[in-house]
Amino acid sequence: MPELPEVETVRRGLQPAMEGARIVRVETRRPDLRFPFPERFAERLEGRRIISLGRRAKYLTAHIEDAPVLICHLGMSGSFRVETDDQALLPGDFHHERPKAAAHDHVVFHLEPSKGEPTRIIFNDPRRFGFMLFAENGAEHPMLAGLGVEPTGNALDGKLLAELFRDRRSPLKAALLDQRLIAGLGNIYVSEALWRAGLSPLRIAGTIAKPGKKAAEASERLASSIRSVIADAIEAGGSSLRDYVHADGSLGYFQHSFSVYDCEGEPCRTPGCKGHIERIVQSGRSTFYCPRCQR
Numbered sequence: 001m002p003e004l005p006e007v008e009t010v011r012r013g014l015q016p017a018m019e020g021a022r023i024v025r026v027e028t029r030r031p032d033l034r035f036p037f038p039e040r041f042a043e044r045l046e047g048r049r050i051i052s053l054g055r056r057a058k059y060l061t062a063h064i065e066d067a068p069v070l071i072c073h074l075g076m077s078g079s080f081r082v083e084t085d086d087q088a089l090l091p092g093d094f095h096h097e098r099p100k101a102a103a104h105d106h107v108v109f110h111l112e113p114s115k116g117e118p119t120r121i122i123f124n125d126p127r128r129f130g131f132m133l134f135a136e137n138g139a140e141h142p143m144l145a146g147l148g149v150e151p152t153g154n155a156l157d158g159k160l161l162a163e164l165f166r167d168r169r170s171p172l173k174a175a176l177l178d179q180r181l182i183a184g185l186g187n188i189y190v191s192e193a194l195w196r197a198g199l200s201p202l203r204i205a206g207t208i209a210k211p212g213k214k215a216a217e218a219s220e221r222l223a224s225s226i227r228s229v230i231a232d233a234i235e236a237g238g239s240s241l242r243d244y245v246h247a248d249g250s251l252g253y254f255q256h257s258f259s260v261y262d263c264e265g266e267p268c269r270t271p272g273c274k275g276h277i278e279r280i281v282q283s284g285r286s287t288f289y290c291p292r293c294q295r
Helices: 004-018 041-045 158-165 172-177 187-197 205-209 213-236
Strands: 022-028 050-056 059-064 069-073 079-084 105-112 119-124 131-135 278-282 285-289
Touching: 004 050, 004 059, 004 079, 004 105, 004 119, 004 213, 022 041, 041 131, 158 172, 158 205, 158 213, 172 187, 172 205, 187 213, 187 285, 205 213
Parallel strands: none
Antiparallel strands: 022 105, 050 059, 059 069, 069 131, 079 119, 105 119, 278 285
16 A cells, blocks of 8 residues: 555645646546545536645645545555646656556546646546545544644654653554554555664564663654655655556656565665564564664
């Protein structure tokens, strides 16, 4: 499933085509995706201008004049592409073949931009785990309520991590994946951040909240690693796992920089470490780490 960097990359890819454009027509080619479309979905969007595109955790948000906030989730295989009458914007080298079957083009937004020719934004989702819902009357949708701090800014520091994890007995990786604490972190980038911080995914989360210099250093190191791995992944365009593609059809390449994720058996890249990456299963999900240098 796409993680925060993938969703942010999609947002940035859609932004030039969508922000400021007027929604002329909306096609829904089936009654539902993961959930049924909201009542009068197309009618409530047509004729209105898109003010801005945002992101909260792994959700895309579209703020539209005189309409509810549109919330989109890519699910496991959802992707957007941008088309005009002259071309479909599909540049880039493909690491995995992207879905092309028109049968999986479930939603089409016909846009009239402030400049340039008419544009179509097409949502393709073979597995239909994605969804589009409204946050009514500007209120926060239940799916967004209760989400924790975003890991992309300086608000996430060692002091905040210590407060979030104080007295928690769960493994450190499980605590990092708790969306009520930190919003948008997923399996891939948590493994990478823990390796950068030199912390074991098996370590009890509350240990980085204990009094003393060592715990404070560990919490600050982890916060810095989370921010940096997310920033690096966004800059590289996300990870090209499974069906994920950018808005222009190209794929991300951060996976070529993975240090531990899916690197089972490979030598650890930490300078001076002679360990090897191991794979374990935590809560039914693969965890990759170096037991020699991650403590």
